[in-house]
Amino acid sequence: MFQAAENHAYCVQCFAQKYNPKCAGCKTTLVDTCLIALDHHWHPSCFTCTSCSRPLPNGEYYLVDDKPYDLDCHWAKRLEKREHQERDGVVPNGPNCRQKPY
Numbered sequence: 001m002f003q004a005a006e007n008h009a010y011c012v013q014c015f016a017q018k019y020n021p022k023c024a025g026c027k028t029t030l031v032d033t034c035l036i037a038l039d040h041h042w043h044p045s046c047f048t049c050t051s052c053s054r055p056l057p058n059g060e061y062y063l064v065d066d067k068p069y070d071l072d073c074h075w076a077k078r079l080e081k082r083e084h085q086e087r088d089g090v091v092p093n094g095p096n097c098r099q100k101p102y
Contacts (some may be wrong), residue, residue: 035059038068049073 001012005019016031023037025046032035032040037059045055051073061068064077 037061051077 004010005015010018016029020031021032021034022028023042023043024040025042025048028043030041030043033044035044035047036042037047038064042059042102044059047059047061047068049056049061049070050067051064051069054070056068057068060070062071062074063069064074069077
């Protein structure tokens with residue numbers, strides 16, 4: 001089986017190596033199923049939670065500080081950020097707020 005591009009015939013592996021995107025996680029060529037998230041292509045198993053490193057089911061994620069989290073870690077990270085802000089005397093969206101809201 002061959003694939004054609006730019007008036008050349010390629011075997012499937014060579015075509016993929018030359019034309020398919022690379023996974024943002026493992027940097028290998030994507031051949032089968034992939035997902036697109038955060039402006040990158042990923043193997044489903046490589047797109048993981050920033051906190052616990054588990055794959056994000058169905059590519060579903062929640063951003064905190066522009067990083068992907070699963071639902072449980074997302075809430076834990078938000079709580080951690082809020083506690084940190086309260087210790088520093090910064091009330092989210094208050095007059096002393098130096099950070100963008102969640």
